[in-house]
Structures are given as C-alpha cells and as structure tokens.
Amino acid sequence: MKYLLFIMFFFICSQTIFSANYSVLSSDTGVSAKTVGIANIYGFDHSASSVFENIASLYSISSASFSAFETDFLLGESKFFSYSAALRIGPGVLAGAIVQNRVNDITKTGTDQNNEYTPIGTFNYQNSTYKIGYQIDLSKNLHLGLASSYYQNIIDTTTGSGFNFDFGALVEFEKLSVSFSAQNFVKNLVVSYTNGTTEQLPTQIITSAKYSLTTDLDIFGQFKINEIGEKYLKAIAMRYQPDFLSKTFYLSAGWQEYQGIKSINNKFGIGLGLELKPLNLNFAYEKSDYFEQDGQYYVSTSINL
Numbered sequence: 001m002k003y004l005l006f007i008m009f010f011f012i013c014s015q016t017i018f019s020a021n022y023s024v025l026s027s028d029t030g031v032s033a034k035t036v037g038i039a040n041i042y043g044f045d046h047s048a049s050s051v052f053e054n055i056a057s058l059y060s061i062s063s064a065s066f067s068a069f070e071t072d073f074l075l076g077e078s079k080f081f082s083y084s085a086a087l088r089i090g091p092g093v094l095a096g097a098i099v100q101n102r103v104n105d106i107t108k109t110g111t112d113q114n115n116e117y118t119p120i121g122t123f124n125y126q127n128s129t130y131k132i133g134y135q136i137d138l139s140k141n142l143h144l145g146l147a148s149s150y151y152q153n154i155i156d157t158t159t160g161s162g163f164n165f166d167f168g169a170l171v172e173f174e175k176l177s178v179s180f181s182a183q184n185f186v187k188n189l190v191v192s193y194t195n196g197t198t199e200q201l202p203t204q205i206i207t208s209a210k211y212s213l214t215t216d217l218d219i220f221g222q223f224k225i226n227e228i229g230e231k232y233l234k235a236i237a238m239r240y241q242p243d244f245l246s247k248t249f250y251l252s253a254g255w256q257e258y259q260g261i262k263s264i265n266n267k268f269g270i271g272l273g274l275e276l277k278p279l280n281l282n283f284a285y286e287k288s289d290y291f292e293q294d295g296q297y298y299v300s301t302s303i304n305l
Contacts, residue, residue, distance in 0.1 A: 033282035033298040037271015038237035039254025041222040043179025047302035048086035051095040054168035054181040055145030058093040058135040069300035092136040100128040123156035143170045162191035175212045233257040
C-alpha cells in the first residue's frame with residue numbers, strides 16, 4: 001500500500017509544478033550513450049552517471065563507479081563531455097560529476113560605415129554544470145537521493161553562475177520500476193551574470209517507468225515537463241539483453257519528443273552495449289538536428305566495482 005501511495009505522490013508532484021520560459025539544461029543532450037539509446041529515459045542507468053538523471057538510481061553501486069561520455073555536434077564545432085564518479089560511503093552512495101558544452105571561435109560581428117554586418121573577431125562559449133549528491137535506501141525497494149548543482153556560463157567576456165538542487169526517488173516492484181526526479185526544484189534561484197542580467201534555472205519534473213516483459217526484454221516510458229514549453233514531452237523505448245549471452249550484450253531503441261526553438265519535435269535512436277563486469281561499453285545513434293549532418297553518434301564507458 002505504501003508503494004501505491006508513493007506512485008500517487010509521483011503523479012501529483014508532476015502535475016503541480018508549472019512552467020515558464022527559461023534555458024535548456026546541458027544534460028538534456030544526454031549524459032551516457034546507454035541512456036541516449038533508450039530515448040533519454042531517466043532513472044535506469046545504475047552507473048555513476050545516474051547523478052545527472054536520478055541520483056536515487058545509484059543504490060545498486062556496491063563499491064564504486066566511474067563513467068565517461070564524450071561527443072561533438074555541428075560537425076565537430078561543439079564539444080560535449082560528462083564525467084562522473086560514485087563511492088559507497090556509510091549507509092548510501094556519494095557521487096560527483098561535471099558536464100560541459102564548449103564552442104570555440106564563434107564569429108563576432110559588427111557594422112561597417114555602410115551599416116552592413118561584418119566580422120570583427122571571434123569569441124568562445126562554455127556551459128558547465130558541477131554536481132555532488134548523496135543517495136540512501138529507505139527500504140529494499142525504495143531509494144531516495146538529493147544533489148546540488150553549480151552552474152557556470154561563459155559567453156565571450158561575460159560570466160554567469162548559480163546553483164540549485166535535484167531530488168530523486170526510485171521504487172521497485174517485482175517487474176516494475178518507477179523513477180521520479182525533480183531537477184532545479186527550488187524556485188527563484190538564478191544564474192547571475194557579470195553584466196548585471198540574470199537567468200532563472202529551469203525546473204524539470206520527470207516521471208519514468210521500466211517494465212520487464214520477460215527476463216531479457218524491458219520496455220520504458222517517460223513523461224517530462226520543463227519550463228520551456230509547458231507541455232509534457234513523451235518518450236518510449238525497449239531494450240533486449242539476451243539471457244543466452246549471460247546479459248553481456250544489449251540492443252535498444254527508442255522514440256522521444258524534445259523541445260525545439262519554436263515547437264516540439266521528435267526523433268528516433270538506437271543503442272547497443274557490452275556489459276562485461278566491471279567494464280561497460282555503450283554506443284548510440286540518433287537522427288541529427290543539424291542539416292549538414294545526417295546522424296549523431298555517442299560513445300560512453302563506465303566501470304562498476
């Protein structure tokens with residue numbers, strides 16, 4: 001009965017947090033190829049990278065975990081990476097991480113004597129997020145976590161910084177797991193810039209579920225609401241991890257909606273991975289948003305001790 005009430009709490013919370021127009025989180029790009037391969041459905045990657053998704057998912061780490069993820073966008077112009085580490089300490093798991101997106105040599109323009117735009121130099125852009133958090137178990141099937149986030153944006157000579165907090169919960173049944181995460185759940189905390197402007201951090205409420213149809217086939221679903229479009233973003237996925245290969249290999253596929261500049265768009269992705277214990281290698285592919293690039297490839301690795 002208490003787990004039923006907990007799921008109801010997930011649903012009520014996801015209904016009651018509203019939205020406004022703020023910026024996109026860097027972690028929306030994806031923080032592991034394993035998660036990208038299931039349409040960025042959060043809460044079911046039990047490596048150190050869970051600190052970016054749902055920190056409650058760290059419960060399965062028995063000793064320590066290390067994760068690394070790198071990719072690039074816009075034909076290599078935009079560099080993206082995330083690194084995370086987790087260590088079981090006391091009754092729970094302590095985790096820390098960084099995710100960063102960087103673009104160098106962006107053209108800076110000005111106007112000439114004819115009031116026409118002309119290049120006058122270049123500048124760099126860097127968006128970084130640093131996280132630290134702790135996960136605890138309330139019971140064998142109920143896990144909670146809390147993380148703090150420090151944000152830093154550098155745009156040419158202007159720098160902005162701010163902080164907020166994430167909450168995560170995960171409840172597990174025999175075949176069903178339900179994940180709930182609230183990122184930047186403290187309202188009215190902002191990123192303050194050196195030029196005197198501010199930017200409010202977007203709150204994201206994500207409710208997702210995994211159901212095991214068989215011992216080697218899982219299906220996933222997710223509803224996400226963020227403060228950009230005031231609409232739920234849906235995602236569905238599946239992952240096949242055959243028993244006859246001792247679950248050392250998996251294939252996954254998923255479909256997701258995401259917030260574009262002016263509308264909600266959607267894309268399809270696939271993933272595959274080797275889970276060799278303790279080393280895990282993950283690969284993913286999805287359709288690119290960039291018109292000069294057909295697809296986007298992702299690679300990540302993790303070590304779970």
